[in-house]
Each structure stands twice: as structure tokens, then as C-alpha cells.
Amino acid sequence: MELRRDVFQAIADPTRRAILLLLASQSLTAGAIASNFDTARPTVSKHLQILTECELLKQEQQGREIYYHFNPNKMKEIADYIEPFRQMWDIKFNKLEAVMKKYKNK
Amino acid sequence: MVQKTKIKAEEGKQELIITREFDLPLDLLFKAYTEAELIEQWMGTKVIKLENKNHGSYQFETSYNGNVVFKANGTIHEVLHNKKITRTFEIENMPIGVQLEFLEFEKLTENTSKLTIQIIYKSEKHRAEQLKLPFANGLNMAHNRLQEILINSK
Numbered sequence A: 001m002e003l004r005r006d007v008f009q010a011i012a013d014p015t016r017r018a019i020l021l022l023l024a025s026q027s028l029t030a031g032a033i034a035s036n037f038d039t040a041r042p043t044v045s046k047h048l049q050i051l052t053e054c055e056l057l058k059q060e061q062q063g064r065e066i067y068y069h070f071n072p073n074k075m076k077e078i079a080d081y082i083e084p085f086r087q088m089w090d091i092k093f094n095k096l097e098a099v100m101k102k103y104k105n106k
Numbered sequence B: 001m002v003q004k005t006k007i008k009a010e011e012g013k014q015e016l017i018i019t020r021e022f023d024l025p026l027d028l029l030f031k032a033y034t035e036a037e038l039i040e041q042w043m044g045t046k047v048i049k050l051e052n053k054n055h056g057s058y059q060f061e062t063s064y065n066g067n068v069v070f071k072a073n074g075t076i077h078e079v080l081h082n083k084k085i086t087r088t089f090e091i092e093n094m095p096i097g098v099q100l101e102f103l104e105f106e107k108l109t110e111n112t113s114k115l116t117i118q119i120i121y122k123s124e125k126h127r128a129e130q131l132k133l134p135f136a137n138g139l140n141m142a143h144n145r146l147q148e149i150l151i152n153s154k
Helices: A007-011 A014-023 A030-034 A041-053 A072-104 B026-034 B036-043 B124-152
Strands: A057-062 A065-070 B005-008 B015-022 B046-050 B056-064 B067-080 B084-091 B099-107 B113-120
Touching (some): A007 A041, A014 A030, A014 A065, A030 A041, A030 A065, A072 B124
Antiparallel strands (some): B005 B015, B046 B056, B056 B067, B084 B099
């Protein structure tokens, strides 16, 4: 069984990040996306496949062409990952503050 | 509400920067990081070893119901009183790997201070594993809680 694509793996690659940036402001076909990179066309296709599989991009058929769109909801999901980590530290640091205030007043 | 603890995780980088301002004098903030008994209280872990000096090392261990559930260790590269601690940190049996930590302690006023922790991971992927950890734990906890409710409702 093939593992489900990981969003973090998807954004760990610089070319894939460049593709996301490119599509943040416009929808483009695979050919138009590839023309922005020096990389071989099949490599760009592979990147698009990975980004689509993890839902960072969406495909839309328009006539004979397939356009790629950026999916902002998925990007937000990545930002949300940081929040539980931040909260974990916030709770720890609140505890530190409480422990040290008690220590001072001893 | 202003968030007291801030995390900066820039895309494409393999580091995290955590900052926090404390309602504590610098001296007390630094002490919270250098005395085993105090670390145990706020980190909620047992301190097995803590050599707070240049070229020292440390070990933490947490047990739950008699089982060790968390083990971490690191080496202390440099300790500069009330200024900085440079050390490594690694949670054992985790895919995050070892990380390099620069802790900087700053005096803001007589009664307030600031801590900045710069954490450097082996790669951006390792940083992602770290960020996923509390998220995954949160999910696990929600899952366990759900199981409890289901068992109790039987």
C-alpha cells in the first residue's frame, strides 16, 4: 500500500514551494507552470502530482485544458499545526512562572 | 489577547524561534533552567542528571503508571550565568532527531525578563516532525478520551 502523501513532505521541496507561490495569484496549466522552471517537464508533472495528491493544489478542467489552482484551506491546516506546539510551550512557561513566583516568596 | 509565547517557524528553514516574556526577574528565570528540583516542577519530568557547566550533560525521564513514557537527553555546550545556555536536546525513540538549542536570557526591567530559544533541526523535515508531535498527541488524547466515554457508556 502506498502511504498517503504528507503535506509537510510536499512543502519541504523548494521547487514545489515555488510552484505554490506561482499559483497563489493565478491558475495555470501544467505547460504554463513548467515554462517557469528550468526543470524537465516530467519532473514538474511529478511535483504537480504530489501537490495535488496532498490537496495543496486542485485541478479543474476548462475545455481541453486542465488548470491548477492553489488550495488555501490546506495551507491554513499547516499553519494550524504550529498552534498546538505553541500552546504546549505557553502552558509550560506559565507553569515556570508560577513555580518561580512561589519559590521567590518562600 | 496578546500571546505571551511566540513561535517563528519560517517556511523553508530548519529552525524554530520561541520567545516568551516573563513576569519574573532575570535571576529567577535563569534559575528555573539550572536547578534540577525547579526543572522537575515546571517541566513535569524527573531530572536524572544535570551537570550545569561547560561540557556537561543532562537526562530527563517521565513515567506514567510505572512505565517510562518519555526520555530525553543532551549535552551542555556552554553556560553563561544569567545570559545563555547552549545545548543539544534529543527525545529518545522519536523521528525528530537531535536538535541544537541556543537559549538567551535577557533582563527587561527589574521584575521582567525575556527568553529566546533558537532551535536548529537536522533538516526541515525533522522540524516538521517536531511540530506534528503535540498535534498528534492532541489527537491521541482526543481519541483516548473518546474510547473512555465509549467504554463507560457500555
